[in-house]
Amino acid sequence: MRLDVVSIFPEYLAALDLSLVGKAAKSGLLDVRVHDLREWTYDRHRTVDDTPYGGGAGMVMKPEPWGEALDAVAPADGPSQPRLIVPTPAGRPFTQELAYELAAEPWLAFACGRYEGIDARVAAHAAERMRVDEVSIGDYVLNGGEVAVLVIVEAVARLLPGVIGNPESLSEESHSGDGLLEYPVYTKPPTWRGHAVPDVLLSGNHGLVAQWRHHESVRRTAERRPDLLAAWGAAVADKDDAVS
Ligand SMILES: O[C@H]1NC=Nc2ccccc21
DSSP states (O other): OOEEEEEGGGGGGGGGGGGHHHHHHHTTSSSEEEEEGGGGGGGGTTTOEEEEETSSEEEEEEEEHHHHHHHHHHHSSSSOOOEEEEEEEEEOOOOOOHHHHHOOSSSEEEEBBBTTOOOOHHHHTTTTTTTTTEESSSSOOOOOOHHHHHHHHHHHTTTTTTSSSSSSHHHHHHSTTTTSOOOOOOSOSSEEEEEEGGGGGGOHHHHHHHHHHHHHHHHHHHHHOOOOOOHHHOHHHHHHHHHO
16 A cells, blocks of 8 residues: 655654554555655745634645645646545544455555644646545544644554555454454453452453453443444344344
């Protein structure tokens, strides 16, 4: 997979050279290219934003540098086009389902905008030749899209075949598999500062362990994410209906 990221803070994306994503890049599984938007500005101050039409606080990112940056990253007459992801608080929610969808793409491009946003014509113009998704990583305020790109890239890259050691671990995680939150995990020592590991986990009885883990997933989901529990319950009911 090829990943292009355009940002006015390219150094923010240095984290992509680390750990899992960095290893995937070194092994050739990922071709990560980070670009400085200011490369496509020509005035002395390398201006990338201006005041918003219609008034209001903050600044909006100008369309011209973005248009030229996207033309350079993905030429209109090129053999293929990337899927463009624009992180924004006004976007569709980023979910594990969308992560799987993006992991199937051969080429993703990310446009990192500042919180006030990029001139809306940039996405509209790009959509004339590539698929554009405006995506939010959550209902809170960031100052720019770079952090969101790091979140999205990590969630997507780890799904690529060969990126993480044991693909088994992908199935038992929160938000994948059965849709419940993951059960609590423990390792040695069996007692630590007066806190003991639940006996069932030391019993060697795999059936009891699986039962305990499922119960803990349901308990935790009910406690912390009743919305997910409702969806899970409905899915189980559908499955029961299907077999009855
Ligand atoms: O994903 C968003 N969540 C909240 N704020 C943002 C700001 C800029 C880009 C993206 C986001």
